[in-house]
Amino acid sequence: MFTANISLTVNTVNVSVNGMETTTATKARQLIAASQRVTLDPFVEVDWSVPIDDRAFHLPPEKLPLYGTTVWDSMTPGERYAYSRHECAALCAAGIWFENMLMQVVLRHLSQLPVTDPSHRYLLVEVADECRHSMMFGEYIRRAGTPEYAPDCSVDALGPVDSLPGGRATAYLLILAVEELLDMSNRATMRDVRVHPVSRQMAKLHVLEEARHVSFAKTYLTEVWPTLPDADRAAASAFAPHAVNFVADLVVHPHLYDTLGIDDGAAIARANPRHRERIVTDLAKLTDFLGDIGVIDDSSRDVWVELGLAA
Ligand SMILES: [Fe+2]
Ligand SMILES: [Fe+2]
Helix, strand or coil: CCCCCCCCCCCCCCCEECCEECHHHHHHHHHHHHHHHCCCCHHHHCCCCCCCCCCCECCCHHHCCCCCCHHHHHCCHHHHHHHHHHHHHHHHHHHHHHHHHHHHHHHHHHHCCCCCCHHHHHHHHHHHHHHHHHHHHHHHHHHHCCCCCCCCCCCCCCCCHHHCCCCHHHHHHHHHHHHHHHHHHHHHHHHCCCECHHHHHHHHHHHHHHHHHHHHHHHHHHHHHHHCCHHHHHHHHHHHHHHHHHHHHCCCCHHHHHHCCCCCHHHHHHHCHHHHHHHHHHCHHHHHHHHHHCCCCCCCHHHHHHCCCCC
């Protein structure tokens, strides 16, 4: 399902068309300025002196895959805190996997952009942001006392980033999917007073810097989507729900439940109606946007609904 013999489509937006700067180039300039105002060092912003222990939840309980199941109901308060610490570490590990994948997309894009394009500097900022985020997620995992919980698939599991159906547009769509999914979780975490301070500080930093990445990906996709050949648009539309389903499923890590001795934990989490609902809610900004630009239309919406990605 995830491989296709479709040749590379570069989808590069020109810096200017008929003497007018493209919206992507203008956005890149604005985001460079934003990064000069706010660029955060996780080894300064996060107070790592606070032990990552079970004094509190590490994610809002409503965001935990087992929340609301009979397994959850049978846990003591202390077990729920510990379980949330493992889920937070698994989410950090998925975050590192996602960021590695998307940095490869961005680095490929950079290799084909002239340095005179404002997006060149902006995309280097984005890679630098993701490098700091992955260092932050790694630091949490190392201090949380959990196993690594890295997704047990290659970052090329969906195919080499340069040959995804629909080309670079699909790659940016995947970047956006991951960023919107994590953003919803991060926003709930940073505001939740029940959550451990280190987890809240990480979430806040990530929200502040990811806003730039979401903005760039949306601008790029809005500009490039109507310019794609029909065959590429069709290929990207058909591939997108399966690719988004694949990355959304990585937030459930089977090894976590083995570690905690929860029988069939991954299956229970995946079948949990509250978890399914959460995926739909957390992807709503993405699916609304994809509806607006035409990636999701009347003919493709059913697949998104059948896969449990849209209402
Ligand atoms: Fe990030
Ligand atoms: Fe990002």
